Amino acid sequence: MPSLPTPVFLPAVDPTAAALVPSLALIGPLLVPASLVGAVVPTLPKTATYIVDISAPNDVDPVLLLNNGAIALVVSQAQLENLSAEGIPSDRLIVKLGESELASAPRLAKAAAGLYVTEATKPVSAKSLGVKAQVFVELKSTSASTLVEDIKASLPTTIVVPTSLLTNGASTATHVSIADAFLAPVISDRPDGLFPTIVSSSTHSSRPLGMVYSSRESVSEAIKTQKGVYQSRKHGLWRKGETSGSVQDLVAIELDCDTDSLVFQVVQHGTGFCHLGTPTCFGSFSGLARLEDTLKSRLESAPEGSYTKRLFTDEKLLRAKILEEAEELCDAQTKEEVAFEAADLFYFALARAVSKGVSLKDIELALDAKALKVTRRKGDAKPKYEAKVAESSTPAPAAAAAPAPVAPAASETIRMKTTKLSTLNKAEQKKLLLRPVLNSLAMIDKVKPIVERVRTEGDAGLKAMTKQFDKAELSSNIQLPPFATPSLEELPPVVREAIDQAYLNVKTFHAAQVDKAPLKVETMPGVVCSRFARPIQRVGIYVPGGTAILPSTAIMLGVPAQVAGCKEIVLATPPRADGSISPEVLYVAQLTGVTAILKAGGAQAVAAMAYGTGEVPKVDKIFGPGNQWVTAAKMYLQNDTDALIAIDMPAGPSEVLVMADSTANPVFVASDLLSQAEHGVDSQVVLVAINLTEKHLAEIEAEVDKQARALPRVEIARQAIAKSLIVLVDTQAEGIAFSNEYAPEHLILHLENAPAAVASIDNAGSVFVGAFTPESCGDYASGTNHTLPTNGYARQFSGVNTASFQKSITSQEITREGLSVLGPVVVTLAEREGLDAHANAVRVRLQALQA
Structure with missing residues (x-):
């Protein structure tokens, strides 16, 4: 650095x-x-x-x-x-x-x-x-x-x-x-006191845009508005692009080493910086900057059938060209050959970047971010490329020599890493609690353009992105009730009955959570304080979908919204290619009283619910799981005062901690571990083994390997399990203490007296008590909610429940007699804080009582 x-x-x-x-x-x-x-x-x-x-x-x-x-x-x-x-x-x-x-x-x-x-x-x-x-x-x-x-x-x-x-x-x-x-240290040697200012493009670093002048007033306005604002020597304050439309977003201001001139880094919009219509006052860009502009232009307007158009529309062709040029660069020897082949590779690599909305500045920022990292991966090439290089550089063996057999990765045992807690120092134990690094900042940067497009373009932008990302061309993104009842062919009776039972169980449990009456407390004679619950009026529930079918999430979010009494429930879910919604989710929408279905997915759906559009109702709080785009959009929008929304909780990869003692059934334990491992390669799976014998532990590991191989998603489970952990502890108390520090999303207790252990659990999203309580039941139909805090947030967040869809309001009612006693207390405290108007509001009433 x-x-x-x-x-x-x-x-x-x-x-x-x-x-x-x-x-x-x-x-x-x-x-x-x-x-x-x-x-x-x-x-x-x-x-x-x-x-x-x-x-x-x-x-x-x-x-x-x-x-x-x-x-x-x-x-x-x-x-x-x-x-x-x-x-x-x-x-x-x-x-x-x-x-x-x-x-x-x-x-x-x-x-x-x-x-x-x-x-x-x-x-x-x-x-x-x-x-x-x-x-x-x-x-x-x-x-x-x-x-x-x-x-x-x-x-x-x-x-x-x-x-x-x-x-x-x-x-x-x-x-x-x-x-x-x-500007405290800045000096000017000019009679007019202005500061020479170099304007540089934040997106094109090959040459400056031009040279202008700044004043204290213009710098103050630029910082305040975050726009390119300068001082014209003839016309005063100059807001760049105010008349031409070629405005600038200000990225940074820097001083030179002598503190007598400035550099403005900007993002230039419109035709360019110069009044002559060129990108800079020194002509056009060159090199990579010019290539980037050319590719961006051709992405929008390349004629059908042209080579550049084929590169942007045929991913296989572009992939083949990148691989071809990379190999040719590796084979190049002379200076001229290396320069020629590197230029070809840059062309196709930048075409790939531009096709995905990635700029040279994005690449530079990625390089800067990598330079800041203090941990580095080993840096070896992936095995398939090492093998390819070895194959191309090693002479072929004689015909009689048989190649040594190489065991495929699939034959390796699927097993977890093991560590004994008592052998680790405090720093090492702390590292066991860490989840993988989630680069939320990078994802938020990626969703900002999507969110901004919905905010500025409304329904038109939303429809365009639904076509782009969900591959569905819709006349409207909103579907209103009454929703058509799915046919028996679409939703067989056995599936319908399963949904009905899950809905009933979840509704029974969540309805019991509703406050039946306001809380009233007389804090002193004549002073009554109350607290009462009111539903959040407008809520959005996000149900991942598209090709997936997730009626369980629709139930887990729709039911508490329904029983809480929310007046508007907007269910957002990606449509299928024909514009329809899965019948399972549609059926749940009927059951839970959904007032509008938003047929859109990803960050754009979250933004539409947050801001509202002509068609999409604005909501006050957004719930639900989703991929990293959805999560980043929720995190970004909750801090945007224009959106003014709340979200349910931070989200991360799914996780489970299974605690097992000598009474645990290896088959059950392994199945619980794998039920989370199949979610994704970043799923977090931990087994806390309490004084298990080597034989018992080996039986569990053997079951994990055996059951994983029988799963359709075995490759996902294989990768998740390889990064998962067995923590050996000596006592149940030691295991529970570790679990409370880890704060898992799901905690499963395979213990001799599991119900008694629950009293010691301080941090967990949801607890599954005993050998016959698999986490899957909570995910679908036992009655508890499956939208739970991950990534250690169970230390401070609850899972979604009925109260999540409500807010509490307090009230107080004070009688004449109550104020006569309480009033002097309030006057004393208000005067002590110097808030005389507060004291006076009480004092005038006390005087009226005395009169």
Whole structure:
């Protein structure tokens, strides 16, 4: 990784800074406390950089933070030693020290890329400390009145600035504008005080777009609007593209090394930057940038039958060309041959990228993200390519020599990894709790264009994407009741009866969860407080589908919405190619009182329900599982104030933890493990084996192998099981403690006295008690809900239930007598807080009572 950036100042994000984050992300890295990573990082643009402060006690994984994009971590001195010992590069660490500890700065700087000095009474510099590391200083005295001067006086030291001191508006006595803080060190040698500004394309890095001028006013407006805004020497403030339509989205602003000129990185829209109609003031782009523009143009308008059109429509042809050119590049020897063949490979590789909506900038960002990772895979080629290279470079054997037999992968035993908990230290035990890294940030970046298209284009955009992704051309994406009853041929009686029974069981359990009457409590004589439940008026339920048939999910989400009393229930599910919905889901929609079916899938369906369109009703909360596109769209939209929606919970791959003691039946245990392993290769499967004999454990492993081979989805199960884990423990208490830390989605208890163990379970999505309670029953028809928290979120989230579709409202009623006693208490507290109007609202009533 390159050396740490030297920002003008480092904004320290606090929980109230959400409105400032997009603007602050334009001017350099943000300092995000570990506790706010989940809230702040998903909202950042993909070009933003950030540093995470993990120096306070927390349970975050430093490696995970760095792999997911943090450019550095702020750590305590104790953490510095531990993380360095674990192999985390020193150039990714910034160590905290107090002003009284500055004598140790030279020693600490040898093990870190930066020093973070807390509560300093005056600025310090790398030079004064005798170090080469970047220095960040948190000044005790910094306030709005001194901030600009503090920044000027401190460079090249970087001042850490609380976001509570900053504003997107003009500077005041209590807040400093972000632009004023950023421009604090900037100087101009021009009589008019303007700053030369290079405008660079964020998507085309081959040459600048042009040179303009900026003022303090234009920079402030650019940061506030996140658009290209400059200062015309003739006409004043210049909002680029205001009349021509060639607007710019601002990506970043940087200072040059002498702090006397600026660089604006922008995404240029329209015909281009120059008034002559060219992309830049220096002519057209060249090289890869020009090729990308050409391919994008041809993707939209290449004539039928042309070679480029064939590349975009015939995936087999494009795949063959990429493989062909890659092999020819590998065979090339001379400089000219390598350049020629590499150019061919770039052409076809970029054609593939453009066909999938991937830009050169996306590729550059992917390279940057890879460079930030601190863990690396081994890097060997995949076996099939190693074998191919060996085959092409090794002389053929003599005819008499028989090749050595190679056992196919399918013959290998399907088995889990095993570890004994008591032999691991705390750090190793903690790693057992980690799920695979989910790059939610990358997925959110991918769904943003889809979400934005639905928001701006409404039904037209939704129909176009339904045709593109679901392969169904619809006149309308909405189907309203009454829904046609599926025929007996479509829905045989045995299936209908199974759905009816599952619906009845789930409805019975969820109806029992409804609050029968308001809660009323007299907290003191004459003061009655109440709480009562009300349904969320409009809910959206997402049922994955298309070629799949998932009536169980429709039941699990439709029933609690129905019994909670939601007035509008929008069921979204991908249509089949002919535009129809599976009869099973259609039947459940009838049973559960669905008020509209949205025939669309993926992020576009989630966005349509979140924003509403001409046809699609807007909802207040969205429920349901889905692939990573659906999950990312839900996560993104819950933070969009234009959408104003809630979601049920974060989602990850399906998971199960099975706890087994000496009474466990190996056949049952293996079947429970595999019931989750078949969901997907990323499914999480854990067996906690309590003091099992080697023979008993071997029987379970043999059953896993045997039963897996009989499954149609054996290859999926094989990959999931290979990454799964057997944790050996000595006692039931040790096993339950591990399970509570792991917080599984599904917990299955194969224990001698399973019902008694339930009292000790603190964290789980749903518990399956005893040998004859398979997880499958909860998935379909026992009555509990199968929409459950994954990825360890069972520590703080419940599974979907009736209350998920309701919100609680509180009320209070106070009599004259009650206020006469309570009123003086309230007046005292309000006056103490300096809220005189609050106190007065009570005081005037007390005076009326006395009169």
